[in-house]
Every structure is written in structure tokens, then in C-alpha cells.
Amino acid sequence: MSMQQTIRIAPSILSADFARLGEEVQKVSKAGADYIHIDVMDGHFVPNITIGPEIIKALRPYTILPFDVHLMISPVDPYIEAFAIAGADIITIHVEATPNVNQSINIIHELGKRAGVSIKPETPVSALKPFINNIDLILVMTVNPGFGGQVFIQSQLEKIRLLRQMIDNSGRTIDLEVDGGINSLTAIDAVEAGADVLVAGSATFKGENYKKNIISLRNASKAID
Numbered sequence: 001m002s003m004q005q006t007i008r009i010a011p012s013i014l015s016a017d018f019a020r021l022g023e024e025v026q027k028v029s030k031a032g033a034d035y036i037h038i039d040v041m042d043g044h045f046v047p048n049i050t051i052g053p054e055i056i057k058a059l060r061p062y063t064i065l066p067f068d069v070h071l072m073i074s075p076v077d078p079y080i081e082a083f084a085i086a087g088a089d090i091i092t093i094h095v096e097a098t099p100n101v102n103q104s105i106n107i108i109h110e111l112g113k114r115a116g117v118s119i120k121p122e123t124p125v126s127a128l129k130p131f132i133n134n135i136d137l138i139l140v141m142t143v144n145p146g147f148g149g150q151v152f153i154q155s156q157l158e159k160i161r162l163l164r165q166m167i168d169n170s171g172r173t174i175d176l177e178v179d180g181g182i183n184s185l186t187a188i189d190a191v192e193a194g195a196d197v198l199v200a201g202s203a204t205f206k207g208e209n210y211k212k213n214i215i216s217l218r219n220a221s222k223a224i225d
Contacts, residue, residue, distance in 0.1 A: 003168050005196040007221035008034035009214050010068050010177065013059075014050065015201030021055070024205070025062045031210035032218070035068040035090070037179070037199045040083070042073035045097050046146035053079075053086035060087035068137075068199075070118065070179070072145050073097065077104055084111040090175075092116030092139050095127045105134050116177070120145060121153050125162045132170045137197070138163055142190070143180030152181025157193045164194025187220035 011033050016024035025036055038056060043049040056067060066089035073079060074097035083091055091108045095117055098104045108115035116137030119127055121144060128138060140160055143150035160178060167174045178190045179199035187198050198220065204213050 002164060002194065003171075003173070004164065004194055005173070005175070007191060007218055008175075008197045009204070009217050010035035010037040010197055010199045011204035011210075011214070012037040012039060012179070012199050012201035014039045015205040017205075022059055022062045025059050028204060028210050028214070029063040029065050032214045033065060033204070035066050035197065036063060037068045037070065037201075038088075040069060040071050040073060041146065045074040045094065046072045048146045053082040056083065056086040056088060066090060068092070068116075068177075068197075070116075070139060071097075077107060080104065080107045081111060084108070084113050088113060090114040090116055090137055092118050092137060092177075094118050094120070094145075095131075096120055096123060101131055102134065105131060109134075116175070118145075118179075119159075121156055125159055125166065128163070129166065132166060132174075133172065135174060137175040137177055138167070139177045139179055139199075140195070141180055142178055142182070142186075145180075150181055152183075152186040152189075154189075157189055160190060160193035160195055167194075182217070184216045184220065187217050191220045 011028045041048045041050040068090045069088035070092045093104045105115045114136035118139035142156045175197045177197035178195040182200045183203040
């Protein structure tokens with residue numbers, strides 16, 4: 001039996017108006033978001049540069065929602081503490097970005113934060129198996145990390161199904177998060193496959209009615225009723 005949790009929506013501020021980031025975080029919080037997803041890119045592990053701990057620290061007063069911080073950086077260990085201090089609640093590292101994944105996970109836990117591990121589209125599910133008993137979140141990239149607004153890679157649905165099975169077999173409560181190309185249609189596919197946290201950038205921040213956008217995404221949960 002699937003232990004899939006309630007669907008949670010994590011708007012990615014990568015698609016927000018960067019000139020008004022604090023206000024945007026406030027708006028999506030009031031609109032019904034569950035997490036605030038923050039993509040950190042270093043121009044090395046992925047071909048783009050976004051934000052660092054100081055921006056996260058500046059945003060922290062704008063919401064009480066958990067900051068779901070996705071570190072697309074390598075090396076990662078030297079920077080984990082700075083993001084924890086800045087206000088991250090969940091810190092996700094990439095299995096491909098560090099030589100010792102368990103060490104990174106332990107650093108996150110020692111700082112009192114929830115630890116996530118992410119995999120790129122080409123990385124097999126087996127890469128996560130050694131860490132299943134030590135993590136709080138798995139993030140499946142359904143686009144190649146580095147830029148927003150990409151198209152959902154359908155072949156990743158099988159990976160989500162396999163991970164759902166792996167999580168259920170572990171008997172642990174682990175968020176199964178999906179990031180990339182999520183909209184009201186692909187959200188249904190992702191949820192049916194077993195995802196329970198949906199990262200949505202452009203699908204949340206398009207137009208002016210963020211609440212309507214979030215409700216539209218959340219309705220994907222009806223796919224498993």
C-alpha cells in the first residue's frame with residue numbers, strides 16, 4: 001500500500017519577479033503554498049548562477065513557510081552551514097555533486113535541518129538506495145537542472161514510480177518531490193506516479209492570481225483519491 005502523503009505545492013522563486021522577491025514570497029505564502037522552493041545554482045555544477053545565503057536570509061522574515069533549498073552546487077559541503085544559518089529548513093544536495101553523500105546528509109542533520117537528495121534525469125534510482133534510511137526528501141529532476149521553464153521529461157515518471165516503491169518499502173516518511181515542467185497536466189502524471197511535493201515555478205507565478213494557480217496544481221491530488 002502506498003504511503004503517499006498529502007500533496008504539497010512548493011513554488012520555485014526562480015520564476016518570481018526578482019525585483020520584488022520578498023513581496024512575491026509573501027504573496028505565494030498567502031495564496032496557499034506549502035513550501036518555498038529556492039534553487040541555488042553555482043554556474044559550475046549547472047550552467048546558471050542564481051542566489052546565495054544572503055538572499056535567503058533577507059527573504060526569511062517574509063514567511064513562516066519552510067524554505068526548501070535545492071543546492072545545485074559542487075563542492076557542496078563547505079556551503080551547507082551558511083544556508084542552514086540563513087534560514088533553510090530542508091537542504092537538498094545532488095548525489096552527483098559530492099564524493100561522500102552520507103557525509104553531506106550528516107552535516108545537514110547535525111545542523112538540525114531536514115536532508116534531501118536529488119538526482120538528475122540521467123541518474124538511475126539505484127544511486128539513492130544507499131541513503132534511503134538517512135534522508136527526509138528525494139527530489140526527482142524532471143528537466144535538466146539549470147534553467148526554469150523547461151518541458152517535463154516523461155521518461156522520468158517510471159523513476160518516480162520506482163522511488164515511490166522504494167520509499168514505501170523503507171517504511172519511512174520521506175517527501176517525494178518533483179521539479180521541472182510541472183503544470184496542471186504534468187502534475188496529475190507526477191502524482192499518479194507517486195510524487196507528493198510538486199515544485200512549480202512558471203505554473204505558480206504566471207499571471208496575477210497565484211491562489212488560483214496553486215489550487216489548479218493541488219487538484220492533481222484528486223488523481224489518487
